[in-house]
Amino acid sequence: MTNFKWREFDSKKGMDGLEDIEFDPIKLTQLQIVGDGGPISLNMTIDESVVKGYSTIVINTSEIVPSNQSWITSFYIPKILIEGYYRMHGRILVLPLVGSGNCSIEPSGINATAYMKTNFFENYGQIFYNVTEMTMDLHFSGMKLYLHNLFEGIKPLEEATNQALNDNWRELLDSFKTFVSKPIEDNFVFTFNKLLHYIPAKYIVSDIELPQVSTKN
Template identity: 25%
Template sequence: MKVLLSFVFGATLCNVYGLTLPSYMKQCSISDPNVNECFKTSGNNALESVLKGDRKYKIIKMNPLELPKVDLNSGGTFTMSLKDAVIKNLKSTKILNANIQANHWEFEVSIDPMIIESQYEINGRILILPITGNGPSKITLEKGIYSYVVDLKTIEKKGVEYLAIDKSNLEAKLGHVRFHFENLFNGDKRLGDQMNTFVNENWEEFLKELYPAMVKIMRTIVDNTITGYFSTIPKKDVYAA
């Protein structure tokens, strides 16, 4: 499984540091009894600005988010890739809950719907049926609840402490997923319509094949966004003691 995100997140390799917290973010105190609510409120208030992108902090534009190529190969019964993928409606992102400790952060986030439009290529079998095709596609992830957990570590740059990601994980619970693939079976409309119907009637089984790659993509996007801020803002300015 390959996810070509280095192109869009390549700016995170630049040596920029020693910045202050951006004006659209409020600093919270870890020792505050209401720290969870503070992170939740501050995060929700900042999301619009974050999604617009902020070159100063090495954050790319994410509304919409454009990815040149994504391979959704699970090692299962089919291979699937998306080219020129555009992820839309991230502006609907809302932080529902936060659980914050100094070196361990947890967030529960809703996005409804998340829409992925791309040029797809697929080949293999879905359940008992063969599938092949390439062309425009649309995947709509409805009523999505995403749980992101990250463990942090402290690193030092020129005598100043910065936060960095030690390990992270992302899980998704989806109310429904809709798929539409054009030009299946070399443009055979009858077979293409039947396969689209079959995929959508069995969307949960189809999603199982795509799920590992999809959540890895989402986790990488979140990791790189957080790293953009962590790598440029000293730890003492990210949150207060």
């Protein structure tokens, strides 16, 4: 494997010539959470959500496998805040769980490994990377959430239910891993490609022999 370093890039401000590239915040049209099994079952949709916190990402290692040009990157994010408007049907034990309104979800202590598949293209006499696919392995150390207007705004039930969800966040973990990782994967592929299509590959990785490739149309 070959280690590499990114050129300096500010995830909030972008970089010279690419100020429109931002990791933080990310705006998403719709997110879906489905979790069935155990004492807590959720089927929740979050519309017009905003995801904040990616600018605090700390890259631990970044490596490339020369045989297939796949990238393996491990990183840490202290916390991510997801806000939006939710609609939900579910249950806690035998208690129906119904509501719609504003929500906030905050996973924390996120250790992740990203696996990216890439290929190359040539443009203007330079060879560039192109990310074709990304998958992620996530591990959380904590999570808290608050769902407003549960049970049509009956405050004692709303607060008790939110407390129960927070006390049992590990029961929701598998559902929320997919919920958190999918938008990261989709948006990072789009954002990384905007960045990688701007910087020639030789400035990202200096010790790998780049192939002869066809010119991008």
